[in-house]
Amino acid sequence: RATLGVGMVGYAFMGAAHSQGWRVAPRFFDLPLDPRMVAVAGRTASGVREAAARLGWQDSTTDWRTLLTRDDVDLVDVCTPGNTHAEIAIAALEAGKHVLCEKPLANSVAEAEAMAAAAKRAAASGVHAMVGFTYRRVPAIALARQLVAEGRIGTVRHVRAQYLQDWIADADAPLSWRLDKAQAGSGALGDIGAHVVDLAQHLTGELITGVSGMLETFVDERPVAAASSGLHATAGTERGPVTVDDAAIFTARLSGGGLASFEATRFAWGRKNALRIEINGSLGSLAFDFEDMNVLHFYDARDDARVAGFRRIIVTEPGHPYVGAWWPAGHGLGYEHGFVHQVVDLVRALGENRAPEPTFADGLQVQRVLAAVEDSAAHSSTWTPIQTGGR
Amino acid sequence: RATLGVGMVGYAFMGAAHSQGWRVAPRFFDLPLDPRMVAVAGRTASGVREAAARLGWQDSTTDWRTLLTRDDVDLVDVCTPGNTHAEIAIAALEAGKHVLCEKPLANSVAEAEAMAAAAKRAAASGVHAMVGFTYRRVPAIALARQLVAEGRIGTVRHVRAQYLQDWIADADAPLSWRLDKAQAGSGALGDIGAHVVDLAQHLTGELITGVSGMLETFVDERPVAAASSGLHATAGTERGPVTVDDAAIFTARLSGGGLASFEATRFAWGRKNALRIEINGSLGSLAFDFEDMNVLHFYDARDDARVAGFRRIIVTEPGHPYVGAWWPAGHGLGYEHGFVHQVVDLVRALGENRAPEPTFADGLQVQRVLAAVEDSAAHSSTWTPIQTGGR
Amino acid sequence: RATLGVGMVGYAFMGAAHSQGWRVAPRFFDLPLDPRMVAVAGRTASGVREAAARLGWQDSTTDWRTLLTRDDVDLVDVCTPGNTHAEIAIAALEAGKHVLCEKPLANSVAEAEAMAAAAKRAAASGVHAMVGFTYRRVPAIALARQLVAEGRIGTVRHVRAQYLQDWIADADAPLSWRLDKAQAGSGALGDIGAHVVDLAQHLTGELITGVSGMLETFVDERPVAAASSGLHATAGTERGPVTVDDAAIFTARLSGGGLASFEATRFAWGRKNALRIEINGSLGSLAFDFEDMNVLHFYDARDDARVAGFRRIIVTEPGHPYVGAWWPAGHGLGYEHGFVHQVVDLVRALGENRAPEPTFADGLQVQRVLAAVEDSAAHSSTWTPIQTGGR
Amino acid sequence: RATLGVGMVGYAFMGAAHSQGWRVAPRFFDLPLDPRMVAVAGRTASGVREAAARLGWQDSTTDWRTLLTRDDVDLVDVCTPGNTHAEIAIAALEAGKHVLCEKPLANSVAEAEAMAAAAKRAAASGVHAMVGFTYRRVPAIALARQLVAEGRIGTVRHVRAQYLQDWIADADAPLSWRLDKAQAGSGALGDIGAHVVDLAQHLTGELITGVSGMLETFVDERPVAAASSGLHATAGTERGPVTVDDAAIFTARLSGGGLASFEATRFAWGRKNALRIEINGSLGSLAFDFEDMNVLHFYDARDDARVAGFRRIIVTEPGHPYVGAWWPAGHGLGYEHGFVHQVVDLVRALGENRAPEPTFADGLQVQRVLAAVEDSAAHSSTWTPIQTGGR
Known part of the structure; x- marks a missing residue:
């Protein structure tokens, strides 16, 4: 079974919730890929280090861009405030990483459109994007x-x-x-x-x-x-x-x-x-x-x-x-x-x-x-x- | 204790409900006036006669205007469809009868304004009007x-x-x-x-x-x-x-x-x-x-x-x-x-x-x-x- | 339509509730007999008189036994405390009056048995008894x-x-x-x-x-x-x-x-x-x-x-x-x-x-x-x- | 922070629930000891091996007694049917292991009494027992x-x-x-x-x-x-x-x-x-x-x-x-x-x-x-x- 390396950005409320998702899902469900909690990114070194240990991530970084260059990261999970979603998600998709992005997709329609466009481009090469409306x-x-x-x-x-x-x-x-x-x-x-x-x-x-x-x-x-x-x-x-x-x-x-x-x-x-x-x-x-x-x-x-x-x-x-x-x-x-x-x-x-x-197009809508x-x-x-x- | 003679117009759903109100209230509450269910008016003679018997009205009539000329009627209770409210209520007020009118007060603002104006005039001589928002x-x-x-x-x-x-x-x-x-x-x-x-x-x-x-x-x-x-x-x-x-x-x-x-x-x-x-x-x-x-x-x-x-x-x-x-x-x-x-x-x-x-002014609003x-x-x-x- | 003359004994909580039943039923339901609220019996003259007026009974008495001798009373409705049920109900049945008796049927099995026996005897001559479990x-x-x-x-x-x-x-x-x-x-x-x-x-x-x-x-x-x-x-x-x-x-x-x-x-x-x-x-x-x-x-x-x-x-x-x-x-x-x-x-x-x-036998049970x-x-x-x- | 090595016996419904407890608690709560999921015991080798992987236990065994002799096991968690509780729990306590035992404590009062007695003896040397009434x-x-x-x-x-x-x-x-x-x-x-x-x-x-x-x-x-x-x-x-x-x-x-x-x-x-x-x-x-x-x-x-x-x-x-x-x-x-x-x-x-x-004495009660x-x-x-x- 292939692995799915995950890098997460942000570790507050949503970061904790997403971490629980990544940790627990394989314990109860049969999954076609084996998720690995590779690294979490955050702005302050001590905070993100502590969060990595507490939430179960193998590594931590203060620069989310490093997640995009790691071969062991296949997917970027965006848990930051909305004003940063577009930049991170688009960069990740362009780097060939799948993206899970918290909702709302962005803080403006323009950003969301750019994201949906990036997702459409990425999909052509089998790279996927999803927005996190978990209540579904x-x-x-x-x-x-x-x-x-x-x-x-x-x-x-x-x-x-x-x-x-x-x-x-x-x-x-x-x-x-x-x-x-x-x-x-x-x-x-x-x-x-x-x-x-x-x-x-x-x-x-x-x-x-x-x-x-x-x-x-x-x-x-x-x-x-x-x-x-x-x-x-x-x-x-x-x-x-x-x-x-x-x-x-x-x-x-x-x-x-x-x-x-x-x-x-x-x-x-x-x-x-x-x-x-x-x-x-x-x-x-x-x-x-x-x-x-x-x-x-x-x-x-x-x-x-x-x-x-x-x-x-x-x-x-x-x-x-x-x-x-x-x-x-x-x-x-x-x-x-x-x-x-x-x-x-x-x-x-x-x-x-x-x-x-839901797709980024759904998020845009x-x-x-x-x-x-x-x-x-x-x-x-x-x-x-x-x-x-x-x- | 003085009596309060009541004449009702209409005897369908609302007429039945109002009748129950008039019949039952004195059995459970101390009232300053003694309500008398004098007469009910309706369009068809047989129907209104049957309704009077069933609902407890002493008399019946096919002409609601006769209620306005009876001395033993002090209040007219209007339970007809909305398009007739204005005509009946205004006539009753002008005849010196108190009015209880089912909601909505009227079918148009113009009618409701005329009714509120009539109620205001009547109030000057101690004749009162009320609209029937019973859920209050x-x-x-x-x-x-x-x-x-x-x-x-x-x-x-x-x-x-x-x-x-x-x-x-x-x-x-x-x-x-x-x-x-x-x-x-x-x-x-x-x-x-x-x-x-x-x-x-x-x-x-x-x-x-x-x-x-x-x-x-x-x-x-x-x-x-x-x-x-x-x-x-x-x-x-x-x-x-x-x-x-x-x-x-x-x-x-x-x-x-x-x-x-x-x-x-x-x-x-x-x-x-x-x-x-x-x-x-x-x-x-x-x-x-x-x-x-x-x-x-x-x-x-x-x-x-x-x-x-x-x-x-x-x-x-x-x-x-x-x-x-x-x-x-x-x-x-x-x-x-x-x-x-x-x-x-x-x-x-x-x-x-x-x-x-609620007053007719409330109903107008x-x-x-x-x-x-x-x-x-x-x-x-x-x-x-x-x-x-x-x- | 024949009338059904009713005499009620007791006029407290249950008496008021039963009176409402007698007054209201004919207003909403087609009944084969026309109930008449003939008289109510109670211990104190002033109290029972006031209750008769308030509850809608035509007459009042301080001696419930007089109800049993009136030709215009066909049914006795017993709304007194349980210790008096047996005496009143049995006497009424023996006088040929139908009986509606509040629950519980009696204060003891012995009393209830006597009542059920009386009801059985009365039924033979078409006189009926019922106990008031209204929640049914x-x-x-x-x-x-x-x-x-x-x-x-x-x-x-x-x-x-x-x-x-x-x-x-x-x-x-x-x-x-x-x-x-x-x-x-x-x-x-x-x-x-x-x-x-x-x-x-x-x-x-x-x-x-x-x-x-x-x-x-x-x-x-x-x-x-x-x-x-x-x-x-x-x-x-x-x-x-x-x-x-x-x-x-x-x-x-x-x-x-x-x-x-x-x-x-x-x-x-x-x-x-x-x-x-x-x-x-x-x-x-x-x-x-x-x-x-x-x-x-x-x-x-x-x-x-x-x-x-x-x-x-x-x-x-x-x-x-x-x-x-x-x-x-x-x-x-x-x-x-x-x-x-x-x-x-x-x-x-x-x-x-x-x-x-429910019958008196049900009440006995x-x-x-x-x-x-x-x-x-x-x-x-x-x-x-x-x-x-x-x- | 000291570790707390845990060995679990049984891996069905309760075993899965207890495993989730051991895995998740340290992610959300500050604990004075660091729980380690050392080994799980079960009757069939393949079943217990698969369960260990799925539930997150480092090791597995078909003989629960081996848990009692391991130095890295400090606590035995008993998740088997009730007829085996007494034997396992008492042996564990006597081996100096803390015990968490699923409810009901035992299948008979005699067994429960023996367990409570064993718990009392163990407590004297700082070894503790608890019964799993989780709804508390x-x-x-x-x-x-x-x-x-x-x-x-x-x-x-x-x-x-x-x-x-x-x-x-x-x-x-x-x-x-x-x-x-x-x-x-x-x-x-x-x-x-x-x-x-x-x-x-x-x-x-x-x-x-x-x-x-x-x-x-x-x-x-x-x-x-x-x-x-x-x-x-x-x-x-x-x-x-x-x-x-x-x-x-x-x-x-x-x-x-x-x-x-x-x-x-x-x-x-x-x-x-x-x-x-x-x-x-x-x-x-x-x-x-x-x-x-x-x-x-x-x-x-x-x-x-x-x-x-x-x-x-x-x-x-x-x-x-x-x-x-x-x-x-x-x-x-x-x-x-x-x-x-x-x-x-x-x-x-x-x-x-x-x-x-709750203590074993509570469970006995x-x-x-x-x-x-x-x-x-x-x-x-x-x-x-x-x-x-x-x-």
Whole structure:
């Protein structure tokens, strides 16, 4: 079995999650290639060295470009903030390395277009690129996709998608890079809105063709963080500006004619990670909430009306996507399993020389939606069509 | 104790519900006036006679105008389709009768303005008008209003309001007057969207200042109903056009600066009467779903973080609004109790010569929002401000 | 249409609920007999007079025996504490009056046996008796019974039934007649345990053949109530003994071989009226909780495993038991509707000269179970068989 | 940092789960000792070799006794069926190795007593033993224990504990070693009932002092498994006897005077892994269901009654037990994380030369309860006291 040497850039929240994916996937799944955690790159020598040891990487470097010249690195895994994605991913693809890039694909449509173009060029020589919308790989979401694809809910009429968090609902929560437009590109919209945009398109198999949106920053100045770890930071005495949106809401039209509504906010007190999506079709409905992530709700309009009702499917059974490789029936999975499944799907695609999904073109399409929401919001919510060709 | 003679116009779904309100309220609540169910008016003599007997009215008439000339009628309760509201309500007010008018107040802003003006004139001589947004009187909703008014959730940042049904999700469900623009004025928007617009404004104590919306008719032709009863009808072989919206979605801005999103649809398979409203404020959140109508969810951000969580308040305890008059703790109420509470609030206001709420001005404001949504939808979702003065 | 003259004894919580049943049933349901609320009997003249006016009875009396001699009374409705049931019900039956008797049927098996014998004698001359286990008439429960009877869950293997309340979980809640063995017969066991015993037998169509039980009184002395209203009372300064159980738990065997467990308690903080019953059969499962009373959960083991899950059936659709007579789909009912349905079922049975159910024999069987639990509890939980013959 | 050499015996379901614990714990938690996965023992050479590679063990052996003589093994982790626990664990302790032993501790009280005695002797020389009740380490359960210990729910009055599964509800599901008394000791009682017995005692901090129980085998003959993997097996044509219980129900008394009820079954269709425990105390209540494992429900009776309700605490916040080491707020954990936390707690105790919990004495106490249930069931549910001294 051939090896797949991996070099990772970045080792914060996403780096830790991706590392868990690389470490654990081969323990539970049969993979056509044997992943090797070759090296991790980061800006500070001590930090990246410590991270390598803790996360299980054989080597570390402060220069991500060195990963591109190593023969034992076959794939570059990009876990840095969005403003660096384009440079790293394009360079890696041009160096003949496969790329897994965290979402959102980039901080602008222009960057995303360049990346998608680079991915297209690379594909011609069998070098593949994938963007990390891991929620697709939650078993309940994967089951939902199966049911839509099989026609179980018919034609899609409604999507209502929300991603609600409360981690900065407190006006005194400190600044972090995620609140700085220069690094993060956007706020709730790009960070969590991107996930529900991708899921809406992925689950329905349709594209968003236009939007009308609003953005809001409720708290425009916050304490500068004295120290940070993960998403959490300690407030100092200085204050700095919040340059991204705190919340975004928008309506949309799907390519199949359905109506969709979206919301992304970090100001919904009590909602910790409520990624919710509900789809109503002509033959049934599906509903999911990440706060109860092992469950999918399914209403089948063809059930006898007397006993019809949303079925609370506990997606932990052997016949459910990904589940058979784990534990006996009924033993739920957690957040990080999506990262394990991402490695599985990626490595299997590479092993068969198939393009893994979601592609950079998919990531670009999400980026176009996000940009259209920003445009619309900047122009009194005016309807803003989205280019869907060339995907 | 003085009597309050009531004459009702219309005896279908709403007429039955209002009748239950008039009959039951005095059995459980102390009222300052003694309601008498004097007469009901309807178009067909046999139908209205049968309805009078079944619903408990002493007399019946095929001419609603006769109610206005009877001395024993003090209040006219308007339960007809929206296209007749203005004529009946204005005539009744001008005849010196109090008016309770079903929602939506009217089928157009112009009619609603005329009604509000008539109500204002009447009020000068102690004649009062009220519009029937009964969901305000569900105990859980009334409790939610108390909590917002007391500042328990702080400044409102988000409202997400949905009214989801599935009663015509089946493309072969027959036509009814509710699908005919001439009678109903609008479809899901005016029928059920009106409820969530009213609740959003009532619960927050704020007004909607602008909207961006979309309407959709998914099924534009349906079998003509051979016979109908309540919302349900039997399909015949002919087909006729659906002239109203099947679904409406819109975003909105609240006068306090918060963001709001709304959805009203009759095409959400599996959702039977899912009037849902969630409000996130700077100090907490509230959530309600009519499918579990005796429950209010409340998140208090001031709770110790370790034990904070949405509280599932079962709103059936003696200290909860309206509940003490009914059964011992824990014995839930149903849909129709809202109509009983409406009678209670109305009669108490009249007994104290106070203006009952919601006023026709409130109803007009809802109408303006609905009209703005239609305007926006007709103009590519363009942002449409709403006049809020003069209320 | 013939009339059915009703005389009611008692006018507290149950009297009010029964009155609502008699008043409302004819407004929504077609009944073969026309119920007339002739007279109510109570101990104090002023109280019963006031109650008659408030509850809608034409006449009142301080001597229940006068009801038995009136020609215009065809049925006696017994809503008094359990210690008086036998005397009143037997006298009424012997006077040729139909009887509706609140549960539990009596305070002892001996009394219940005498009542069942009287009912049997009366039936011979077309005089009928029924015991008021109204939870059978909650639509979700009635639907559950249909599904079991149709074999949808196969052979019953497990029943787990709980009735959890918290109304005296506070040790300073005052005494009421319900805490006095002389009047109430037993505590949580007879008051709320009786309901789940009846439901377990009714829903499964089986009998309980033996039990092993425990009783407990957690708070054996309480403030004497200074004043009371419904289940609620105001504490005075004196204290008196609690002479009934606060909680009961027991295991049981069903006649079909299944295992059952029961719990009744008034000490489950936060549970307001959690009458819960779950049944697991060889082909599926059912679950119900009165705190969400318009919902039945149904698992069909014959569903494709990939999409199997408990269905949350919202029991508010036209095809569901009792529902069609009320509101359009999706408009939930409340606690008191069970009492309306009880009147409907009773009057229909009388109209067709059928024995209404549950019969006094059913009530006796419940009484035998309760007595067996008490016996078992008094003898170290020893297994106590229950006579099931002669029913 | 010193190393902790681990040798594991058995590599099926539990072996895989324990391996994940050993591999992952050092990646997320700071541990005082560095665990080394030295060797795994199993009966078949090829199987154990393959397992070692897949699960991450450096070496493998077909003779578990060789683990006891290796200097690089400091701890033996026993993951075999219950009938072998005593022999292996006692030998390991006597060889000076720490022991982690899967639950239930043994197949009989006599074995468990011998093991507890061996553990006591070993402890004198700093050699420690722990039994693997991993559900204690689900964050929501750990939080529940904190709240009880802090007095937040007051005196315990009720425990209702259930462990409901459906994996052999189908009468044609094949035999496995778990249905063979010789290997498994008991059925649902020992397999899953043991968990809820341990949790009831752990969460309350009390002991069970007596029980009255029933056991049942609904399906006493099943197809012999042709092949098996994990809990799942493929049926062959032969049939063999089921020699263990399919279900157990029992009532119990707690040492603090509270009432408890227990149920363990593999015949509850639709319940995949419903380990549920609800505790009602004098000041509040707690409820947990493993099917929604990241949530704890908490009712605080000291909350203002108007806004009191069960709080749905999403136990994924930094201040919750174990959670801070994982992901940002809101990112739920899964089943296997309990095994990671078990390693963390065990290694930290060993690092500080403390006895890890639960001890073998705790395991023995659970065994005594299980044996008492079997005794009671064999004697018509007679009340069976449980020895609690000497623990």
